[in-house]
Amino acid sequence: MEAIGLVSLGRLPMESMKQWVYRNLRLAIMTGRFPPGLPVTIQGIAEMLDVSAMPVREALHRLVADGALQHLDNRRVRVPDVDPEKFDEIIAARIALETVAAERALPLIDPVRIVLLQNIDAEIDAAYRAGNIEQAIEANFAFHRCLYEVRSSVVLLPLIETVWLRLGPLMRAAAENLGESYRFDRHAPVFAAIAAKDGAALKAAIAADIEEGAGHLGYQRCLDAKSRQLAARK
Structure with a gap:
């Protein structure tokens, strides 16, 4: 996966791991740290944030539902390009x-x-x-x-x-x-x-x-x- 300048936000009190991962990825996408068309893997994000695959998988599913990402296959998603x-x-x-x-x-x-x-x-x-x-x-x-x-x-x-x-x-x-x-x-x-x-x-x-x-x-x-x-x- 192409290198991404992912900035790790501090975890808030009472914030679950999956909420923290979602918040980090959401900010990264919103601020353009994920370029259009970039494939994103669960394992790649997990390594960047030093977390297990499960909260990353859940966060990516939420971002697909938000329209911020789209599925490529079972293990990858990507930032959609826009016409x-x-x-x-x-x-x-x-x-x-x-x-x-x-x-x-x-x-x-x-x-x-x-x-x-x-x-x-x-x-x-x-x-x-x-x-x-x-x-x-x-x-x-x-x-x-x-x-x-x-x-x-x-x-x-x-x-x-x-x-x-x-x-x-x-x-x-x-x-x-x-x-x-x-x-x-x-x-x-x-x-x-x-x-x-x-x-x-x-x-x-x-x-x-x-x-x-x-x-x-x-x-x-x-x-x-x-x-x-x-x-x-x-």
Whole structure:
């Protein structure tokens, strides 16, 4: 199995081994540490996390059910690749869910929450400057989670995170060659809308952040991959 930069999270109190393995793998997929098309073996993951095969098998089954992985055979799964049409659907789902979550959260965003968001935004910039794409993706998801969780943690946030799972591997591949346009601070309009308590502006800022950032990069990556596949058939 290809080497993966799997970061081992600390085990939480009362957390079972299978929950811990699932949480580690979920974060790794969401932040693009598993590239699209990569076959993943139970034994390979077990060795990386220094655990037995059983909790890995159960975690992988859960991730297949989440749509983050797909079965190849009894011993292997892989991160699915995404075609342009499916990618469009993922982006549309992000925009639909996250604009609602942001609008619902706005009345509850206080100065403390704004400082938290500003700190995470600074972490995103620092990660991109350091060339740490996985950390930048993780911090970007943390920014959006920090914004929505004040009111949308029961139903909307789990749905949003399921969509992120399908997007993370693609974003890691797409973001390897970031252009200057993507380095523009796309969260500045979000902060402006929050300061103005303007729900419509916040929804527009979140939609633009998703569509012009993740949407543009990921869709271009899908087109490039499809072009390579067509060229290989000739």
